[in-house]
Amino acid sequence: xxxxxxxxxxxxxxxxxxxxxxxxxxxxxxxxxxxxxxxxxxxxxxxxxxxxxxxxxxxxxxxxxxxxxxxxxxxxxxxxxxxxxxxxxxxxxxxxxxxxxxxxxxxxxxxxxxxxxxxxxxxxxxxxxxxxxxxxxxxxxxxxxxxxxxxxxxxxxxxxxxxxxxxxxxxxxxxxxxxxxxxxxxxxxxxxxxxxxxxxxxxxxxxxxxxxxxxxxxxxxxxxxxxxxxxxxxxxxxxxxxxxxxxxxxxxxxxxxxxxxxxxxxxxxxxxxxxxxxxxxxxxxxxxxxxxxxxxxxxxxx
Amino acid sequence: xxxxxxxxxxxxxxxxxxxxxxxxxxxxxxxxxxxxxxxxxxxxxxxxxxxxxxxxxxxxxxxxxxxxxxxxxxxxxxxxxxxxxxxxxxxxxxxxxxxxxxxxxxxxxxxxxxxxxxxxxxxxxxxxxxxxxxxxxxxxxxxxxxxxxxxxxxxxxxxxxxxxxxxxxxxxxxxxxxxxxxxxxxxxxxxxxxxxxxxx
Numbered sequence: 212x213x214x215x216x217x218x219x220x221x222x223x224x225x226x227x228x229x230x231x232x233x234x235x236x237x238x239x240x241x242x243x244x245x246x247x248x249x250x251x252x253x254x255x256x257x258x259x260x261x262x263x264x265x266x267x268x269x270x271x272x273x274x275x276x277x278x279x280x281x282x283x284x285x286x287x288x289x290x291x292x293x294x295x296x297x298x299x300x301x302x303x304x305x306x307x308x309x310x311x312x313x314x315x316x317x318x319x320x321x322x323x324x325x326x327x328x329x330x331x332x333x334x335x336x337x338x339x340x341x342x343x344x345x346x347x348x349x350x351x352x353x354x355x356x357x358x359x360x361x362x363x364x365x366x367x368x369x370x371x372x373x374x375x376x377x378x379x380x381x382x383x384x385x386x387x388x389x390x391x392x393x394x395x396x397x398x399x400x401x402x403x404x405x406x407x408x409x410x411x412x413x414x415x416x417x418x419x420x421x422x423x424x425x426x427x428x429x430x431x432x433x434x435x436x437x438x439x440x441x442x443x444x445x446x447x448x449x450x451x452x453x454x455x456x457x458x459x460x461x462x463x464x465x466x467x468x469x470x471x472x473x474x475x476x477x478x479x480x481x482x483x484x485x486x487x488x489x490x491x492x493x494x495x496x497x498x499x500x501x502x503x504x505x506x507x508x509x510x511x512x513x
Numbered sequence: 514x515x516x517x518x519x520x521x522x523x524x525x526x527x528x529x530x531x532x533x534x535x536x537x538x539x540x541x542x543x544x545x546x547x548x549x550x551x552x553x554x555x556x557x558x559x560x561x562x563x564x565x566x567x568x569x570x571x572x573x574x575x576x577x578x579x580x581x582x583x584x585x586x587x588x589x590x591x592x593x594x595x596x597x598x599x600x601x602x603x604x605x606x607x608x609x610x611x612x613x614x615x616x617x618x619x620x621x622x623x624x625x626x627x628x629x630x631x632x633x634x635x636x637x638x639x640x641x642x643x644x645x646x647x648x649x650x651x652x653x654x655x656x657x658x659x660x661x662x663x664x665x666x667x668x669x670x671x672x673x674x675x676x677x678x679x680x681x682x683x684x685x686x687x688x689x690x691x692x693x694x695x696x697x698x699x700x701x702x703x704x705x706x707x708x709x710x711x712x713x
Contacts (some may be wrong), residue, residue, distance in 0.1 A: 214668045214676075219637035228634045231529075231693050235563045235596070238527040254610070257572060259527065259565040294610060295565055296631065296655065318655070319632035327692050341632045475526050475572055476548070 229343030229363035247292035256467035268372025269455035304330025337361030352390035355410035368431015374496030437473030444477035461491030522556035526562020558707035561598025620663030700706035
C-alpha cells in the first residue's frame with residue numbers, strides 16, 4: 212500500500228480546532244510560570260501547558276498597581292524554553308494585547324480577571340482570532356456569555372492568588388447545579404431559563420441536551436495542594452490551573468509533580484496520600500473572607 | 514470471541530479519553546478506561562488518546578504502565594494511537610524532550626508539533642486507505658507527522674509529502690483526531706483489527 216502526496220485545503224482557527232485543543236489538555240495541570248526556569252520545572256513535572264505571566268496572582272495582590280499583559284521578551288523566552296503549549300493572559304476587553312499574544316505564537320489566550328480589566332462593558336470578540344481563548348466564570352450564565360463571544364474553554368474563577376480553594380468550589384458546584392437544572396427542564400421552559408441566565412437560547416438548549424458545557428471546563432483560583440486539585444476534579448472539573456500555589460510554596464519541584472499525579476489519580480485516596488507527604492510549606496495564603504470586596508478578582512467580568 | 518463484545522481499553526492518564534470511549538462504543542466495542550497494569554491485562558486492544566505526549570509518557574513511567582505496555586505491544590496487543598498516541602508508538606521522536614518515554618513498536622520516527630503551534634492547527638478532508646466512502650474530515654491539533662518509516666510500515670494517508678496515518682501489523686496511528694468529528698470509520702477499522710487478531 213502506498214499513498215501519493217496530497218495537499219488538502221486547510222482551515223485554521225475553526226471552533227473545532229480551538230475547542231479540540233482544550234480537549235487535549237483534559238486531565239492535566241496548567242501551571243503559572245514567570246521565568247523560563249520555572250517553565251522547565253513545570254514541563255519536567257508533567258504539566259500539559261504553562262501560563263506565562265510577569266507576576267503570579269499572589270504577587271499582583273501584594274504589590275498592587277495596574278496588572279497588564281507580560282513583556283513579549285519574557286513570553287518569547289518561555290515559548291522557546293519548553294515544548295508543551297504556552298498560554299498567556301490579556302486584560303478583559305483588551306483586544307490589542309490579544310492580537311500581540313497571537314502574533315507571538317502563544318497557543319491559548321486567557322482573557323483574565325487577574326489582570327486589571329481594560330473595558331468595563333465589553334469582553335474581547337474572540338471569534339475574530341485564530342488563537343483560542345479561555346475565560347473565567349463564576350456561574351453558568353457567565354460561562355455561556357463567554358462562549359457566545361467565542362471562548363473555546365472555560366475555567367472556574369475561584370479567587371486567584373489566595374491559596375484558598377473555597378471560591379473555586381462554589382463556582383464549580385454552581386455551574387454543575389445550573390447545568391443539571393437545565394437538563395431537567397422541558398424544552399418550552401428553556402426560553403425563560405435563557406433570559407434568567409442572560410445567555411443565548413441556542414447555547415442554553417445545547418447545554419440542556421448535552422448535560423455539559425459545549426467546551427472543556429477547567430478549574431482555577433486558589434488550588435494549593437494535591438488534595439485541592441483532586442477535590443476540584445471530583446467536583447467535575449476536567450483539569451486544573453495552578454497559579455501561585457506551586458512557585459509560592461517551599462518545594463515547587465515536588466509540589467508540581469504531586470499536583471500532576473493527584474490530578475491523574477483524583478479518585479484514588481491512596482495515591483493522593485502518598486504524593487501529599489513531605490511537600491514542605493504550602494503557600495501561606497489569604498482567607499477569602501478577609502478580602503475587602505474591592506480586592507476580589509472573581510467579581511471582575513460579568 | 515464470536516458473540517462476545519470485544520473489550521477495548523482507552524489509556525486514561527490524560528487527554529481526550531471520553532471522545533475515544535464514545536467512538537469505540539459507536540463502533541461496536543465495549544470500551545474500558547485503563548489506568549493500571551491490571552486494567553491493561555483485561556483488554557483485547559488499546560487506544561492511546563490525544564493529549565500531551567510528554568505528560569502521558571511521564572505518567573506511564575510513574576504509574577508502572579510503561580514496561581507492561583511495551584511487553585503487551587511486543588506480544589501483539591492491537592494498539593491505535595491518535596496524535597500524542599502516535600508519538601508514543603514511535604521508535605523515536607524529533608523535537609521532543611530528550612528524556613521523553615516512548616512505548617515504541619511502530620518502525621517510524623515522528624516529528625512532534627510538526628505542523629506548527631496552535632495557530633497553525635487545522636482541519637482538512639483526507640482520503641485514507643482502508644476507509645471506504647467519502648474522505649475523512651481530519652482535525653490536526655499541534656499535530657505530529659511521520660518523518661521516516663521502515664519498509665514494514667504501510668502509509669494510509671499523507672498531507673503533502675508527510676505520512677499522517679500509518680499501520681504496521683497490529684499497530685495503527687494517526688496524526689489527526691477522528692474521535693473529535695463523530696466519524697467512527699477509523700475506530701471501526703481498529704475494532705476490526707482487534708477482532709481479526711482474536712480469531713487468529
